[in-house]
Amino acid sequence: MKASIICIGTELLKGKTIDTNSYYIAKELVNQGFTIENKLIVGDEMKGLVNGLNFCFSTSDVIITIGGLGPTLDDITRDAIAAATGNPLELNEDIHKHIQHQIESRYKSCAANNIRQAYFPKGSKILPNPIGTAPGFLVEALDKKIYAIPGPPLEMKLMFDNEVLSYLREIIKVPTKTVSIEIIGLGESSFEESIDDIIKDHQNVIYGIYALNGKLTLTLTASGRNNEDIDNILEPIIEEIKKRYQKYIYSLKGESLEERIFYLLQEKNYTLSTAESCTGGLLASVLTGVSGISRVFDGGYVTYSNEFKIKELSVAKETIEEHGAVSKETAMEMLIGLKDKTQTSCGISITGIAGPTGGTPEKPVGLVYIGVYTPTGMEVLKYQFYGPRSRIQQLAVYNGLNQLRLSLNNLQNSI
The missing domain is CATH 3.40.980.10 (MoaB/Mog-like domain)
Structure with a gap:
């Protein structure tokens, strides 16, 4: 149809x-x-x-x-x-x-x-x-x-x-079923090429890939004589995709990444707090878009200026002077300050250059450092994003959530 x-x-x-x-x-x-x-x-x-x-x-x-x-x-x-x-x-x-x-x-x-x-x-x-x-x-x-x-x-x-x-x-008269696989950390074109051998021989399967804010949604729609027939078509495809891309898949149920984080924190009885600079509260906003998030999300700081990072999160003035506000060292001290202040089980810190101004050859627009701590450890990773200011902010937020997801699942980030 x-x-x-x-x-x-x-x-x-x-x-x-x-x-x-x-x-x-x-x-x-x-x-x-x-x-x-x-x-x-x-x-x-x-x-x-x-x-x-x-x-x-x-x-x-x-x-x-x-x-x-x-x-x-x-x-x-x-x-x-x-x-x-x-x-x-x-x-x-x-x-x-x-x-x-x-x-x-x-x-x-x-x-x-x-x-x-x-x-x-x-x-x-x-x-x-x-x-x-x-x-x-x-x-x-x-x-x-x-x-x-x-x-x-x-x-x-x-x-x-x-x-x-x-x-x-x-x-629609013919029995059909659609499953959605939510993915982050893979490019749309390369991902499509890499799954072609899995799907190409299945004439009764239509697939679509939708990209938004650094995330991909793969939909698989199969038709058959009945539901059992459809499940027999879809299950081996899904299993092979899971086998190849386990750490990139955050949901098989159509959940958003922020919803998945909510469920993970709830399952583990963990709490979360945030410290944001270049995203200006967007991370907290995305999280609070999830109904019931107050069960796991305690709150967040927006420490946009250097002075506020020093005052609210106890970032050392010397750290900012030596390494800059956008640095691994500052992101780490934001994270440590956040943990000391909030005593939550987990935390995310973000500092970067969202642009379009403020970049330098050494620190270009789109450079972002994201820190995550969980009960098992603490890490800061460096990212380089591209695009307009709003896209860089969105990518920082969702990569921060994904970094937390990987840490909670004991999976290694591949950036």
Whole structure:
């Protein structure tokens, strides 16, 4: 079964907004056994969107549009789908009343243009929006299924997970199963080449590799006569990948790295604290995005200036003067100070140059030292990352978490 994704918004074309929605939906579609034929980004322009829809009609069975369902004149998704399918727009009075009530309960008055959100192509099934005012819809035309969902990421995810997925599962008739293998520490291209010999002879297996913030997600989707048949196909593939890449694999259950750290700490009854410089609290923020993390995460320090490193973590002034704030020695003293201050079982320290300024030939932008201590020992490792400031910060955070994971599992880091 073939699918296409159309992301709508001039802000996406101009680079003012980063598209994370299609990444999420594509991953879920593959998990359900769909083949992604196209992923398009089109502006808020009627002709371009109609052309994009017609192109996807020629290649796909399912089309998912994201965005363009708001009340303003540049929200043209409803109009474009009506034009492309030949199903004229019709007012849904129940939805109109619901939108009026929703807006008036929040803002006291409802602007007249909000009625646009209550028009849908004839024959549409409404997809409720639990947190926003713009409902989505499903329309079937030209032997295609077109799902229109809103662009704000939280609204998109809730509608896709709660409404669209149930429809998609009804479409796939052949039994399928998808497993996700979460990996860190390997490059996308080299990893894909290295697993080709494992997968190439399995015609019933589709795989995808998705890279984000230095991490890889490998999805394996297999089809067969029944679940037992599918398991017999997937198990030897998974076992061989585990055999080759054990220390790089942090989850076979689709967990995030920070979730895996949480579970590891909880299993061992350990606590964690952090000391950050160039990441400015991002590590603590990522950790506290995990529900229940307070059971293992006590807190963290953001010691951005040299003075604060000296004051809060007892880093020696002489260490910074001799070796610099970005050095193995400073990262180690941050780690020691963190342990003395917090008395947690484990800790992570990060100091580096996130850029784009501040680098030198001896210490270029992207140089980061990460320290980790656990009950079994303490180490500081040197990393060299590349890219814009935000990417360097993200890579520092996730490599710090991975360094802790390896230490907790008694595995050697390969950097």
